[in-house]
Amino acid sequence: MKTIAIMWLRAVKRYLRSRSRIVGSLGQPILFLLALGYGLGSVFQAAGQGNYFNFLAPGIIGMSIIFTAIFSGIELIWDRQFGFLKETLVAPVSRINIMIGRTLGGATVATLQGLIVFIITLFFGFRPYDWALVPVLILFMLLVAILFTALGTMIASLLEDMQGFQLIMNFLVMPLFFLSGSLFPLQGLPPALGAIVKFDPLSYGIDSFRALLLNLSTFGLGVDLAVLAVVSVVFLGLGSYFFSKIQI
Amino acid sequence: MDSIIQVSNLVKKFGDFVAVNDISFDVKPGEIFAFLGPNGAGKSTTIKMLTTLLDPTAGTIMLNGEDPVVNPSGVRKSFGIVFQDPSLDDELTAWENMEFHGVIYGVEKKLRRERIDQLLAFVELSDRRDSLVKEFSGGMRRRLEIARGLLHHPKVIFLDEPTLGLDPQTRNHMWTYLQDLNKSEGVTVFFTTHYMEEADRVAQRIAVIDHGRIIASGTSAELKAQTKKESLEDAFLELTGKTIRDEDANSTDQMRRMGRMWRGGGRR
Numbered sequence: 001m002k003t004i005a006i007m008w009l010r011a012v013k014r015y016l017r018s019r020s021r022i023v024g025s026l027g028q029p030i031l032f033l034l035a036l037g038y039g040l041g042s043v044f045q046a047a048g049q050g051n052y053f054n055f056l057a058p059g060i061i062g063m064s065i066i067f068t069a070i071f072s073g074i075e076l077i078w079d080r081q082f083g084f085l086k087e088t089l090v091a092p093v094s095r096i097n098i099m100i101g102r103t104l105g106g107a108t109v110a111t112l113q114g115l116i117v118f119i120i121t122l123f124f125g126f127r128p129y130d131w132a133l134v135p136v137l138i139l140f141m142l143l144v145a146i147l148f149t150a151l152g153t154m155i156a157s158l159l160e161d162m163q164g165f166q167l168i169m170n171f172l173v174m175p176l177f178f179l180s181g182s183l184f185p186l187q188g189l190p191p192a193l194g195a196i197v198k199f200d201p202l203s204y205g206i207d208s209f210r211a212l213l214l215n216l217s218t219f220g221l222g223v224d225l226a227v228l229a230v231v232s233v234v235f236l237g238l239g240s241y242f243f244s245k246i247q248i
Numbered sequence: 249m250d251s252i253i254q255v256s257n258l259v260k261k262f263g264d265f266v267a268v269n270d271i272s273f274d275v276k277p278g279e280i281f282a283f284l285g286p287n288g289a290g291k292s293t294t295i296k297m298l299t300t301l302l303d304p305t306a307g308t309i310m311l312n313g314e315d316p317v318v319n320p321s322g323v324r325k326s327f328g329i330v331f332q333d334p335s336l337d338d339e340l341t342a343w344e345n346m347e348f349h350g351v352i353y354g355v356e357k358k359l360r361r362e363r364i365d366q367l368l369a370f371v372e373l374s375d376r377r378d379s380l381v382k383e384f385s386g387g388m389r390r391r392l393e394i395a396r397g398l399l400h401h402p403k404v405i406f407l408d409e410p411t412l413g414l415d416p417q418t419r420n421h422m423w424t425y426l427q428d429l430n431k432s433e434g435v436t437v438f439f440t441t442h443y444m445e446e447a448d449r450v451a452q453r454i455a456v457i458d459h460g461r462i463i464a465s466g467t468s469a470e471l472k473a474q475t476k477k478e479s480l481e482d483a484f485l486e487l488t489g490k491t492i493r494d495e496d497a498n499s500t501d502q503m504r505r506m507g508r509m510w511r512g513g514g515r516r
Contacts, residue, residue, distance in 0.1 A: 006351045014339045017380075087335040090299055091352045092324040248301060 011105025058209035059182030072106025073152015144205035157242035258307035269460035282451035328397030387418035
């Protein structure tokens with residue numbers, strides 16, 4: 001337990017100390033919100049779909065969570081040869097506890113990022129339809145964060161160096177984000193796209209955020225929770241397995 | 249017990265490649281032991297097996313009476329290690345790095361805090377306890393790693409090229425700490441190095457490994473006599489030959505280069 005706690009604490013301390021990274025990583029979400037939210041606003045409105053900025057906000061919150069979470073998982077690669085991981089692997093602690101601590105820490109950091117983006121949307125006039133649901137939103141954000149941190153850890157456990165990282169970002173994370181309904185509604189999609197969206201765990205995450213913030217859901221909150229929970233458990237399992245196989 | 253480290257007929261194969269080819273040696277408690285060899289000789293692989301990071305293909309290891317394969321957790325409590333590449337967390341303070349180590353090694357809080365203070369004083373880093381490690385020079389990092397490796401009072405401390413890239417003053421300091429500790433606490437020191445004069449000066453016994461086999465072992469004087477050479481460096485060259493051992497740059501080397509770039513132009 002103490003191991004998990006201290007790994008968590010380490011992740012959070014590192015995050016809170018990297019002010020420039022925090023501010024830097026907010027750049028993209030804000031750009032998306034402004035450029036797309038206001039840029040496409042009138043088009044979206046004319047199509048009868050309502051306020052695009054509001055529609056987009058949960059998607060952008062999801063964006064910051066998935067990118068931060070995967071990145072937390074991937075930090076493992078750097079830690080692996082360059083630091084800290086060796087110290088933990090040689091210590092008399094179980095690798096499972098190390099993995100859980102890292103994952104919870106990384107997920108906490110990703111959730112904090114998501115919260116910051118949420119607060120920024122409030123500055124632009126976005127309002128949740130029911131404030132009482134915000135704590136529930138935070139729980140769902142954490143669940144999505146855990147899912148993707150575990151995925152990041154799993155991938156990082158399989159990579160030996162940072163070369164694969166570019167490939168992962170472009171061919172895994174970007175598609176996961178763009179094909180998750182973060183940016184577009186899930187009704188009326190061409191069948192192929194619709195099918196892909198259903199396979200993307202992030203879609204269920206974004207759907208749950210929209211449900212809790214805008215009362216707008218395609219899959220239903222229950223389905224979202226079930227899918228996110230099951231996929232999280234699978235990724236945590238796979239992540240732990242591959243993490244335990246790391247040889248340095 | 250007789251030996252604190254006992255290695256018998258140890259073999260490690262990676263597919264068809266035999267990295268460690270039936271080696272046997274032992275280290276006495278409280279000894280300062282140097283493990284020398286050219287690049288690619290099998291030193292790192294051997295140390296990884298001793299420190300539970302790799303399982304042997306064949307042969308046995310006993311460290312402080314425990315087998316790393318059978319009881320890795322028990323063995324891990326018995327040793328500390330200072331790796332060739334720093335394994336500190338740059339974004340945490342010196343104190344936090346020590347605290348982290350203490351927690352995961354199960355050192356109880358009061359004792360932990362006392363020892364952190366003692367050890368930081370011992371390596372002369374007390375005044376920098378609350379500074380972030382990323383501000384430390386290579387020498388300071390190495391000193392912190394030694395302090396950290398000793399926090400749980402291990403019986404053995406492994407050091408992989410501990411003075412690589414350090415200035416003479418720091419190197420001198422480091423060996424002074426290690427020798428003091430060896431004398432006062434009886435910590436066994438097991439190290440690898442390319443600096444033969446250091447091994448000559450400091451090591452009580454030496455083993456030379458090449459192509460996965462131990463080709464010579466004994467005191468520095470014995471090795472010099474055996475090869476009829478005046479210095480340990482010449483004895484080493486006599487034993488291992490003068491051809492340069494090229495190693496392919498693996499991903500570790502690439503990351504080391506990147507690491508140097510990121511850390512600001514070559515300051516280790």
